[in-house]
Amino acid sequence: MKILLKNIEKENYKGNLKSYLKESGYQALEKALKMSSEEIIKEVKDSNLLGRGGAGFPCGLKWEFVYKEKGRPKYIVCNADEGEPGTFKDRLILEKDPHLFLEAMTICAKAISSEEGLIYIRGEYIEGYKSLEKAIKEAEKSNFLGKNILGSDFSFKIALYRGAGAYVCGEETALLDSLEGKKGQSRIKPPFPTFVGFKDKPTVLNNVETLANIPAIVLKGGERFSKIGSPASPGTKLYCLSGDVKKPGIYELPTSITLKELIYIYGGGPDGKIKAVLPGGVSSCFLTAKDLDVIMDYKSIQEKDSMLGSGAVIVINNTRCLVDLAKRCAEFFVYESCGKCAPCREGTKRAKELLTNITIGKGESGGIELLKELQEVLYDTSRCGLGQSALNAVRSALEKFPDEFEKHILKKKCDLGVCPI
Numbered sequence: 503m504k505i506l507l508k509n510i511e512k513e514n515y516k517g518n519l520k521s522y523l524k525e526s527g528y529q530a531l532e533k534a535l536k537m538s539s540e541e542i543i544k545e546v547k548d549s550n551l552l553g554r555g556g557a558g559f560p561c562g563l564k565w566e567f568v569y570k571e572k573g574r575p576k577y578i579v580c581n582a583d584e585g586e587p588g589t590f591k592d593r594l595i596l597e598k599d600p601h602l603f604l605e606a607m608t609i610c611a612k613a614i615s616s617e618e619g620l621i622y623i624r625g626e627y628i629e630g631y632k633s634l635e636k637a638i639k640e641a642e643k644s645n646f647l648g649k650n651i652l653g654s655d656f657s658f659k660i661a662l663y664r665g666a667g668a669y670v671c672g673e674e675t676a677l678l679d680s681l682e683g684k685k686g687q688s689r690i691k692p693p694f695p696t697f698v699g700f701k702d703k704p705t706v707l708n709n710v711e712t713l714a715n716i717p718a719i720v721l722k723g724g725e726r727f728s729k730i731g732s733p734a735s736p737g738t739k740l741y742c743l744s745g746d747v748k749k750p751g752i753y754e755l756p757t758s759i760t761l762k763e764l765i766y767i768y769g770g771g772p773d774g775k776i777k778a779v780l781p782g783g784v785s786s787c788f789l790t791a792k793d794l795d796v797i798m799d800y801k802s803i804q805e806k807d808s809m810l811g812s813g814a815v816i817v818i819n820n821t822r823c824l825v826d827l828a829k830r831c832a833e834f835f836v837y838e839s840c841g842k843c844a845p846c847r848e849g850t851k852r853a854k855e856l857l858t859n860i861t862i863g864k865g866e867s868g869g870i871e872l873l874k875e876l877q878e879v880l881y882d883t884s885r886c887g888l889g890q891s892a893l894n895a896v897r898s899a900l901e902k903f904p905d906e907f908e909k910h911i912l913k914k915k916c917d918l919g920v921c922p923i
């Protein structure tokens with residue numbers, strides 16, 4: 503069953519307004535214009551759609567919070583700042599089917615009584631930006647956006663903003679600050695953006711994939727959607743499969759799929775023998791070959807002490823050194839830490855130093871305990887999710903592959919010949 507890529511995967515689908523209308527495009531908006539806010543929100547709540555940005559928060563509940571807020575104006579902000587290494591799914595929708603989520607934003611705006619939407623798109627997504635710019639103009643020309651949409655008393659406009667490449671701006675409050683023209687750094691939560699969001703007004707913040715589900719939910723009903731995939735997080739999900747796998751790519755599959763099915767049936771099998779898998783990019787914890795039967799929904803992955811995040815599934819074969827990979831993950835977070843709070847700013851640097859020392863034969867036995875302690879401190883005291891999850895991969899590598907670390911430290915040896923010991 504395809505919801506998100508149903509148009510894109512059709513031969514000759516061009517992604518322009520004409521193609522979109524041929525595939526029942528904007529029929530959900532026409533239906534929503536005849537519905538009350540409560541009715542639209544009820545459908546989204548009935549669907550049990552969980553936000554696909556990583557946190558897995560119920561989308562309908564978020565819309566309801568903003569709808570019930572008294573503050574005016576209200577905003578809808580689309581997070582199109584896809585920055586997790588290994589994630590490239592929103593890009594596909596932005597470039598190939600932009601009307602799908604413009605329609606969704608407009609339906610959301612009708613539900614929460616907003617007149618203004620903003621899209622924050624990753625700076626590197628030049629094609630996506632151009633495609634969106636064109637789609638917004640097409641939608642305005644045909645009155646799917648603008649004043650008195652399709653003859654109704656509802657008006658809504660969408661503005662487009664480009665990010666400047668900071669990973670932390672994928673965090674919702676850092677994104678809002680960046681949108682307001684400030685340095686992209688996270689805010690203390692609570693208050694959450696649903697209550698104090700863009701320009702301190704009530705704001706719905708959803709990512710591209712979450713929104714792209716909305717037209718199908720409104721058109722076919724929330725209850726029907728709730729029966730697709732895993733009951734814990736229904737629907738389909740875009741999994742970005744990469745790393746040591748024969749057929750890397752973007753796969754839209756029901757959330758009831760297992761990791762093994764994803765890799766072996768859709769990904770054509772691993773390239774080499776599976777040693778580990780990162781199910782949600784570099785912020786998640788390593789799974790091992792023993793975990794392949796896990797269901798690819800938020801709850802099941804969490805029960806394995808990892809997280810699905812935005813669905814960046816990175817397969818790692820047995821030629822890779824986990825000490826080296828842990829060091830690379832730490833390096834990424836040193837580079838991307840915004841520097842606002844000390845635990846993350848300093849802790850990521852210390853973790854990188856300790857791991858680098860281990861890879862060059864200067865590791866000391868106390869280093870492992872120190873790394874574990876650092877992870878706990880970052881998790882407990884960092885200001886935002888970036889710092890809190892920065893050493894997840896390191897912690898899980900230490901827990902699940904202790905022999906590799908011990909050999910590097912005690913025997914000064916990298917069995918795989920990857921580290922420059």
Ligand code: SF4
Pocket residue numbers: 670687688838839840841842843844846847884885886887888889890
């Ligand atoms: S946790 Fe890291 S990214 Fe987040 S505010 Fe602190 S320094 Fe910045």
